[in-house]
Amino acid sequence: MQLDEYRKMYALEENFWWYRGMLCITRQILGRHFQPRQDIRILDAGCGTGKMVLELANYALRPPVGFDFSAEAVKFLKLRGVSNVLQASTTEIPFRPGSFDLVTSFDVLCQLSGEGDRQALREFHRVLKPAGKIYLRLPAYQWMYANHDRCSLTFRRYRRSDLVARVENAGFRILKASYANFFLFPALAFKRLVLERFGILSNSSDLRPVPAGLNAFLEIPLRAESRLLSQPAFRFPCGLSLVCLAEKR
Numbered sequence: 001m002q003l004d005e006y007r008k009m010y011a012l013e014e015n016f017w018w019y020r021g022m023l024c025i026t027r028q029i030l031g032r033h034f035q036p037r038q039d040i041r042i043l044d045a046g047c048g049t050g051k052m053v054l055e056l057a058n059y060a061l062r063p064p065v066g067f068d069f070s071a072e073a074v075k076f077l078k079l080r081g082v083s084n085v086l087q088a089s090t091t092e093i094p095f096r097p098g099s100f101d102l103v104t105s106f107d108v109l110c111q112l113s114g115e116g117d118r119q120a121l122r123e124f125h126r127v128l129k130p131a132g133k134i135y136l137r138l139p140a141y142q143w144m145y146a147n148h149d150r151c152s153l154t155f156r157r158y159r160r161s162d163l164v165a166r167v168e169n170a171g172f173r174i175l176k177a178s179y180a181n182f183f184l185f186p187a188l189a190f191k192r193l194v195l196e197r198f199g200i201l202s203n204s205s206d207l208r209p210v211p212a213g214l215n216a217f218l219e220i221p222l223r224a225e226s227r228l229l230s231q232p233a234f235r236f237p238c239g240l241s242l243v244c245l246a247e248k249r
Contacts, residue, residue: 003072004151005151005152005205005207006048006049006070006072006073006076007076008205008207008208009048009049009076009207010049010076010079010080012207012209013048013049013051014051015215016207016209016215017210017214017215017216017217017218017219017222018181018206018218018222019051020219020222021181021218021219021221021222021223021225021226022137022180022181022222022241023052023055024222024223024226025180025222025225025226025229025243026052026055026135026137026243027055027226028226028227028229028230029135029176029229029230029243029245030059030102030135030245031230032230032232033133033175033245034059034102035059036058036059037058037059037060037061038059038060038061039060039061039062040059040060040061040101040102041060041062041064041065041099041100041101041102042056042059042060042064042065042100042101042102042103042104043064043065043066043067043093043095043099043100043102043103043104043127044056044064044065044066044067044103044104044105044106045067045090045093045103045104045105045108045120045124046067046068046069046090046105046106046108046111047066047067047068047073047077047082047085047106048068048073048076048106049073049076049077049080050066050076050077050080050082050085051080052104052106053066053077053082053084053085054080054082056102056104059102063083063084064084065084065085065086065095065100066082066084066085066086067085067086067087067088067093067094068085068087068088069087069088069089069090070087071087074086074087090105090108090109090112090116090120090123090124091112091116091119091120091123092123093123093124093126093127095127096127097126097127098127098128098129098130099127099128099129100127100128100129100132101128101129101132101133102128102132102133102134102135103124103127103128103132103133103134103135104134104135104136105120105124105134105135105136105137106136106137107137107138107139107152107154108120109121109136109138110138110139110154110155110156110157110158111152111153111154111155112155113155117156117166118166118169118170121134121166121167121169121170121172122170122171124170125170125171125172125248128248129248130248131247131248132247132248133175133245133246133247133248134167134172134244134245134246134248135243135244135245136163136167136242136243136244136245136246137180137241137242137243137244138157138158138163138241138242138244139154139157139158139240139241139242140157140158140159140160140179140238140239140240140241140242141157141158141159141238141240142156142157142158142159143193144157144189144192144193144240145157146192146193146196147192147196147205147206148192148205148206148207151205151207152205158242160177160178160179160242163177163242163244164177164244167244167246168246171248171249172246172247172248172249173246173247173248173249174244174245174246175245175246175247176229176232176235176243176244176245177235177242177243177244177245177246178229178234178235178236178239178242178243178244179235179236179237179238179239179240179241179242180222180225180229180236180239180240180241180242180243181221181222181225181239181240181241182221182225182236182237182238182239183221183222183224183225184218184221184222184240185238185239185240188240189240229243
């Protein structure tokens, strides 16, 4: 990820509509399997500027562990006050087999070239305890690849079927796999496929401040989605993102 994207993430991660809405979805899905303050170990793989490390602390008695490949990200983690972090790669995780109960990864596997995402999934499987779980969030649909992906150095976007196949081949059983950001999907597709390609919008990433009223309005659809996704069998047929919860076989 470009350094400027880390700066934007650090500045916006607390209050930006997309982060807040996707956090609601994460809480609803994880909340069905993890209660607050359990005696579990959590790893956030590719933790960026650290907001999710702080959020995941609500589920465990011990502080979660976070790591990121970027030295710049580690600097922002320290600025946020996250101390239990290190610099490492998702394809070579420096922990022993069976070390964690939950591994999370938010929009990271998409940034790994070649077979990197498959290797990372095998590493997640290795460091998990028996019946341990992974929670993934990733961008959806390669045809939605646009300026934001270039700025964040994203190599690929996923279809649900492709992600499920990768996760299952790594030794996991799918508990939940759904598209997300469904209600805003038509508007976001128009923005990326039409407005950006005709130069009507700038060629920057999607991470930029919006007026407070609009920010609050855009969060509402994602909050509604979080309630629907809390139902075990429910999944959206399409969306800008994918979320996946799976258990180690």
